[in-house]
Amino acid sequence: MRITVTVDGTKYSDDVEPRQLLVHYLRERLGKVGTVVGCDTSNCGACTVHLDGHSVKSCSVLAVQADGSEVTTIEGLARDGQLHPVQQAFHDNHALQCGFCTPGMIMQSIDLLADDPDPDETAVREGLEGNLCRCTGYQNIVRAVRDAAAKMSGGAGPEAERVGESQQVAGGGN
Amino acid sequence: MTATIEPEVGRARLRKEDARLIAGRTRWTDNLTLPGLLHMAIMRSPLAHARITRVDVSSARQLPGVIAVFTGADLADEQGSLPCAWPITEDMLSPNAPSIAVDQVNFAGEAVAVVVARSAYEAADAIEAIDIDYEDLPVVLDMEAAVADGADLVHADLGTNKSATWVFDSAEAGTGSEVEEAIAGAEVLIERTYRQQRLIPAFMEPRSVMVDPTGEQFTLWSATQIPHILRIMLAMTLSVPEHKVRVIAPDVGGGFGGKLQVTPEEVLTFLVARRLGKPVKYTESRSESILAAHHGRDQLQKLTLSARRDGTVTGLKVELLADMGAYLRLVGPGVPILGAFMFNSIYKFPAYRFVCTNVFTNKTPTDAYRGAGRPEATFAIERLMDELAAELDLDPVAVRERNWIRHEEFPFTTVAGLTYDSGNYEAATARAKELFAYDALRAEQAQRRERGDTVQLGIGTSTFTEMCGLAPSRVLGALAYSAGGWEHAAIRMLPTGKVEVVTGSSPHGQGHETAWSQIVADQLGVPFEDVEVLHGDTQSSHKGMDTYGSRSLTVGAIAVVQAADKVKAKAAKVAAHMLEAAESDVEFAAGAFRVRGAGADATSVSIQDVALAVFAAHDLPEGVEPNLDSEATFDPENFSFPHGTHLCAVEVDTETGRVRIREYVAVDDVGRVVNPLIVEGQVHGGLAQGIAQALFEEAVHDESGTLTTGTLADYLVPSAADLPNFTTDRTETPATSNPLGVKGVGEAGTIASTPAVVNAVVDAVRHLGVSDVQMPCTPLRVWRAIHTGQTDAGGLGGEAGGGLGSMGGTQ
Numbered sequence: 004m005r006i007t008v009t010v011d012g013t014k015y016s017d018d019v020e021p022r023q024l025l026v027h028y029l030r031e032r033l034g035k036v037g038t039v040v041g042c043d044t045s046n047c048g049a050c051t052v053h054l055d056g057h058s059v060k061s062c063s064v065l066a067v068q069a070d071g072s073e074v075t076t077i078e079g080l081a082r083d084g085q086l087h088p089v090q091q092a093f094h095d096n097h098a099l100q101c102g103f104c105t106p107g108m109i110m111q112s113i114d115l116l117a118d119d120p121d122p123d124e125t126a127v128r129e130g131l132e133g134n135l136c137r138c139t140g141y142q143n144i145v146r147a148v149r150d151a152a153a154k155m156s157g158g159a160g161p162e163a164e165r166v167g168e169s170q171q172v173a174g175g176g177n
Numbered sequence: 178m179t180a181t182i183e184p185e186v187g188r189a190r191l192r193k194e195d196a197r198l199i200a201g202r203t204r205w206t207d208n209l210t211l212p213g214l215l216h217m218a219i220m221r222s223p224l225a226h227a228r229i230t231r232v233d234v235s236s237a238r239q240l241p242g243v244i245a246v247f248t249g250a251d252l253a254d255e256q257g258s259l260p261c262a263w264p265i266t267e268d269m270l271s272p273n274a275p276s277i278a279v280d281q282v283n284f285a286g287e288a289v290a291v292v293v294a295r296s297a298y299e300a301a302d303a304i305e306a307i308d309i310d311y312e313d314l315p316v317v318l319d320m321e322a323a324v325a326d327g328a329d330l331v332h333a334d335l336g337t338n339k340s341a342t343w344v345f346d347s348a349e350a351g352t353g354s355e356v357e358e359a360i361a362g363a364e365v366l367i368e369r370t371y372r373q374q375r376l377i378p379a380f381m382e383p384r385s386v387m388v389d390p391t392g393e394q395f396t397l398w399s400a401t402q403i404p405h406i407l408r409i410m411l412a413m414t415l416s417v418p419e420h421k422v423r424v425i426a427p428d429v430g431g432g433f434g435g436k437l438q439v440t441p442e443e444v445l446t447f448l449v450a451r452r453l454g455k456p457v458k459y460t461e462s463r464s465e466s467i468l469a470a471h472h473g474r475d476q477l478q479k480l481t482l483s484a485r486r487d488g489t490v491t492g493l494k495v496e497l498l499a500d501m502g503a504y505l506r507l508v509g510p511g512v513p514i515l516g517a518f519m520f521n522s523i524y525k526f527p528a529y530r531f532v533c534t535n536v537f538t539n540k541t542p543t544d545a546y547r548g549a550g551r552p553e554a555t556f557a558i559e560r561l562m563d564e565l566a567a568e569l570d571l572d573p574v575a576v577r578e579r580n581w582i583r584h585e586e587f588p589f590t591t592v593a594g595l596t597y598d599s600g601n602y603e604a605a606t607a608r609a610k611e612l613f614a615y616d617a618l619r620a621e622q623a624q625r626r627e628r629g630d631t632v633q634l635g636i637g638t639s640t641f642t643e644m645c646g647l648a649p650s651r652v653l654g655a656l657a658y659s660a661g662g663w664e665h666a667a668i669r670m671l672p673t674g675k676v677e678v679v680t681g682s683s684p685h686g687q688g689h690e691t692a693w694s695q696i697v698a699d700q701l702g703v704p705f706e707d708v709e710v711l712h713g714d715t716q717s718s719h720k721g722m723d724t725y726g727s728r729s730l731t732v733g734a735i736a737v738v739q740a741a742d743k744v745k746a747k748a749a750k751v752a753a754h755m756l757e758a759a760e761s762d763v764e765f766a767a768g769a770f771r772v773r774g775a776g777a778d779a780t781s782v783s784i785q786d787v788a789l790a791v792f793a794a795h796d797l798p799e800g801v802e803p804n805l806d807s808e809a810t811f812d813p814e815n816f817s818f819p820h821g822t823h824l825c826a827v828e829v830d831t832e833t834g835r836v837r838i839r840e841y842v843a844v845d846d847v848g849r850v851v852n853p854l855i856v857e858g859q860v861h862g863g864l865a866q867g868i869a870q871a872l873f874e875e876a877v878h879d880e881s882g883t884l885t886t887g888t889l890a891d892y893l894v895p896s897a898a899d900l901p902n903f904t905t906d907r908t909e910t911p912a913t914s915n916p917l918g919v920k921g922v923g924e925a926g927t928i929a930s931t932p933a934v935v936n937a938v939v940d941a942v943r944h945l946g947v948s949d950v951q952m953p954c955t956p957l958r959v960w961r962a963i964h965t966g967q968t969d970a971g972g973l974g975g976e977a978g979g980g981l982g983s984m985g986g987t988q
Contacts, residue, residue, distance in 0.1 A: 037200070081200060137431050137894065138381070140903065141861075142900075
C-alpha cells in the first residue's frame, strides 16, 4: 500500500505492508530511530509520537493509518538548534538516566501540557501513567514537566507543533 | 587556559549524556544496522519440562525471506555450555547449560529453534511455521518440594535438585559464638519464614545483539552491562580466540543486574552469524524479555533471632532455599552468598549461622537483580527487628539503637567477618526522624487506632547497610568467584590539552561521563567540558570488569584518580624543565605548575602547555618519554558500606486492603558525593524498585510452569501514578577505604526500601492481629490478612499476577 506521511516536517511517500506498525516504519524505513520500542502490549509508552499533534503509541498504529497525516517524533522537536522547552526541562531536572523511555516520555509530556498547561503533581503523574520508566522513580520527571509548564507561555499542542511558514517554536523556546 | 577554581566534585552538574538522549540521537543496539543485515527470531518452548520428540522446520524454510532455520541439533556441536563463574562450593552441581535446547527443555521460554530471515517480520512469520512435538516431563516448581526425598528431578543426570549448600558459622569462623547456644538460652525467640518473591529486572531497553562476522575480528554489539566479561566468556565458551572478538556495548538502556549475563541470545546470534558469514541481529520482544531474560530474588528464608527481654539481640540463624531456576547462570549461585554477610546488618550479633541451599526448578534461571542478595538479607533482618520490637512492646527505632554499632566503634568487624570502615547510624536516623515528623505520625497512628478508623496508619523503619563496590579480588577469590574485582582506567592527554578518559566501567544510565569528567577536571585542573569519557568498546577500552554491584565509583573512578596521579607525575618532570627549576621545587595546583613559594604572579606552566610540549618533544628532559598518557588498575582492600535510615508511612484501607504511601523519607550516607543530582536520582530509582517489590511486582507461574505475568500488563512495573513523592537527604561519613571517600549508591535505595514499606503495612494493621503479609502486599493479600488471617499467596499458582491484567475486573 502506498502512503504519504509528513514526518518531522519532511514529506515521505512509500509502499508499505498493510501490517507494518508505524513505529517500524519510522525506525526501519525512515531511520527515525530516536523513537524506540519498549514492549509489545502498548503498556510502556516508549514509542510515543504525535500523530497530527496528539500523542499515540506508535506500536499500536499501523503505518497505513498515518497516511495523509503529520507525525512528530522526538527528532523533530528542536527548532533552529533550540531544544523544545520540555526537552530542556528534562535535562535541567535530571529527569532521565538511561534515556530509553525519554523520547516517549517527552512526547507524552508535551501532549499532557497541551491539554492542561498548568498541571499539579497528581495531574502529571496520572497524565504519564501510560509511560513507564525504570530508572528515575518518576520524581524528577514530574518536576521537569511542571518546570516546563511554568516556562512555556504559548502552550503546546497541534498548533504550536505544526511546521508552517511561521516556524513557530512551541512555547516560545528557551 | 583558565583553570577551574571551584571544585567540580560535589557540584550538581547537569549531565553530559543528556544532550543526545533527549534529542533521540541514540545508539541503542537495535538502532544499528549493517549492509546485508539479517534478522534472527527465536522459537521458545511453551512447556516448562519436556522431551523434544520431533522438530519439523521444513515449512518454515520455504517461506519468503527465510535464509536459514537452525534447531538445537544443528548447533549442538558448537554451542558449548553457558558459563557460570561462581562455583560457590567445590561440590556444586552444575548442569550443562545449552543456549538452545537439543533434546530436552527445562523451562518455558528456553530456545528450541532459530530463524534467520531478511526482515524481522519474515523471521517472525517463519517461527509460526515451525512444528515441534514434546513429551511432557513432571514439572518441578516449588523449592521445598524440590528438595524433599523422592522429588521429581529437573536434571535427572544430577540425581538431585540441590545444586550446593553453603554455610557460614561464626563459631567455626572464629568471628562469634555458637548460635545454638544463644537460641537455647534465649529470653525471647522470634521465628519467622519470609518469602522473597521472584522478580523481573524489566530494564526499559529490551536486549538486542548484533554480530558482524565479516571483518578480521568478530564484532558483537550488545545491550549488556559487561562487554569485557562477555568478550572473555565468548572466547572461553565458543573456542574463538579472544583477540578475534570485539565487543561493543553502545547506548544501553538500563540493566539493574538484568544485563549482567552471558546470554543464550548472544551466543546464538554469534553462532548463526558465524555459520552464515553474514551480519545478524536479534532483538527480543518485551514478552520474550520477561519470559527468558534472567529473573531475580526468589528465596525462602527461615529465620530465628534470639534476644534478651531488654531488646539486646544474642543470635541469628538463617536457613535459606534459593531458586536457581533451570540452570546456573553467570553469577546466580553467588547471589544468595552476597547476602550471607548482610543478615547481621548494622547490629552487634554475638552469634550467627547462615546456611543456604541452591535449588533447581523448571523456571527461568535467576541471577543478579539490583542489590543481588543484599535486599533479601536486609528485608529479613529489618522485618525481624520490627517483630522483636512488637514482641517486646518497644519502639522499633529504640530496638535498633540498642543493637547497632555506635559511630565511635568504627572500624568494626562484624560477626560475619567483614570490617565496616565507617558509618554514623545515629546521625542518619536522627535526620530521618526529624524530616519524617516521627513523633507526630506516631501520635496520629495512636489516635486512628483509638478511633477505629477504617484507614489505619502504619510506620515502617529500615536502618540498612550494604556491602558494595564489588571488588576486593582476594575476597572474591576466597568466595570462589572465578574473576577478580579490580578496575582499570587510562588517561590520554591530547596535544591541544583536551583529555580522553578510558574507563573499564560500562555505564547504562548511571552518568559516568559526567561524574568521571568532574573527577578528572579536579585532578588535572582542566575544564569539565574538555574531558571525553570512552567506554564500552573492548577495542578502545581494552581492559575492565564492567558495571554492577555499585562498583563503578568506588573502584572504577579510583582507577581514574590513580591514572591522573601518574599523568601529573610525568607532567611535573617536563614542567620543571620548562620552568628551569628542580622537580622537587615545583608544585601543581589548579591545573598549573609553579615554583613553590614563588607567588601567584610567578611564571606558571599549565598542564595543557605541558601536553603540547610533550607532543612536540623538541625539548624534553633527558630520559623522559614523550608521553603523558597513563593507566592504572585499582583493587581496593575492602568493600564499601553505604548505610541509611528510611522511614515510611502508609495508609491501609482496612475495608479494601489498599495501601497508599503517604510519606517516604530516605536519609542515605554514601560518603563523599561527586554529583548530588546523580546521587539523588539513583536513590529515587532505587526506592521505586524496592517499593515495587513490596507492593506490586511478582513473577507468577501456574501449576504447569507457565509464566502468567508475561507482559507489562500483568507484571506490574509501577507507573508515576503508583509512586509517591520521596523526601531524600544525606549524611556524609566518608569511606576510609578509598582516596575520594566515596561509597556506592546504585543499589542502596532498593535494598533499604522494601522492608520499610512492608514494616509500615504490618504496623498499620498489627493491632488487628496481622504479623505478616507476603510480598507483594496487594490489596487482596492485605485484605485477606486482616479479615482471614491468611498472609500468603494461597499457594503455587493460586493467585494470578497482581498486575492490571488480573485486577482489571475489580477496579
